[in-house]
Amino acid sequence: MKKLFLISSLIIIISCKKENDKTLENDVTQEVSNSKINKDSLQLKNDLHSVDGIKKEYNLVNSKLTAKKLDSVSFDYECEERSGNVVYYSEKGILKVVKHFNADSHFSSTENYFVNDGKPYFVFKDDTVWSFDGGTPEKPETKDDITEQRFYIVEGKPIQCLEKKYTLKSSSKNNPKSENVHNKEMKNCSIDELQKTFNLLMKNKEKKGKMNCL
Template sequence: MKSGILLLATASVTLAAPVDDSIAQIREQYAIINEADLEWETLKPPFEDIVEGDFKRGSGGGKLRKSVLSLVTSDHGGSSTEIYYNPAGDPIFLFENSSYWTFTQKENETKDNVTEHRIYFKDGKIIQALEKNYEFLNEDEKASAAEKAQNKPIATNAQTSQRFLPTLLDLKTAAAPKIVVLSDELSRAMDRLEEGVIPLDNDAWGVMKLPRKIAMTPATQDSKSAAFAMLLEMQVIQEGEDVEQPNSYDFDVLERTDRSAVVAVTLSGMQDDEIESVRYRVEMRLEDEMWILKDLRQQMKKWPDRAIDGQVEWFKP
């Protein structure tokens, strides 16, 4: 792999003044962190399909300030993800550089293709997300190509933030084996940066019949795990290859209070000639230290070549 981590430079983007001020403050914070003499801990997670990978945590004054996940893949590519934390332990900035190289039509000539993401967080929300794409033929062209490329703003929402924040917080203390799982979660969240809002309106979902014996699971499980456990208990989904493969399932916490939760569980890449993805809306309440299923609904999405003209992407069966 030829590409390395690039400088955290961003093109100018027109912003509302309060957001602009917040981003300026975040940039000041991560500049200070990068200049600090941090104490580093290096972990070697047991990645199976990665040529080389490690995870580093950098601390200053006894507090985690930065972590770096570096991966080299077998397809001439790799990525580096830097996560910055404020003194309270909240994520404030994420910088991802992913790249791959290919041969050109000239003998022994290669070309690097780079995608950068910059995501700014404040008060548990994404306040700005940017994407930049560029390519270059040799190291001498890299800096110029990166400078000329424009950052494209990405529209985000509360659900986008929820896909990132639990993973970024778990990475602060996770042991090496857990980092493998969290790395997959982070990759899926990045893939879904531009995904729209999942509807909360019940009318957008097809009703599924509940079992005679209401499904339940211990309150010790977080809402995502509880929703998945209930679908397994009801045999709506099966524990097996389909849900164990990377990028085949995702979770979105649509609503959450102290005593209730609404979670969307999405299964993609279905082994079906017509349906590509199915997602379930699981509504639960906490009663007597148990998650109790209150309502279950469903949406489907067809494979692109099977969709009917004019049909919405997600539909209720």
């Protein structure tokens, strides 16, 4: 019964995530919409020592990612009651993006690491906590509390950390859109935990199929 509830909960999480996956594609892109896109996107023509340069490079690589022009390998894992998926995106053998998704019955998280020379220069983290929010047993209503975080990294240290929070309700027809929610500077601008996770993902990048905990 517990497994059945977990499966149904994950289905709800994944359906909610589909609406929010567009965030990664349009939010930073919107910030640099007036920038010219260099055709040699994966030649790393942009300076990664500034927020503007990181945004431009992100935009170039992400255009390849969303157009499905990058090669990918992936594996799944199960760790206690949490399920996860890791995808490594590259071109000509050069790693460009690592995507890490994990979820349990009421929580899901997606971390997107944009990589140069084996190290992240930009991380987009999208967490969702869902809960029941009224309705009836036959037709329950839910809400998703979403936290998005963006980390701009130079030489292994964050130079800017942004965060936005908003709530989506299944009963509402006028839910906020991510691009309309303002970013705020994070008080604790740290990437220590993200770096630990990234190191684990890199350690397991040759894994295939399905495994246990990272």
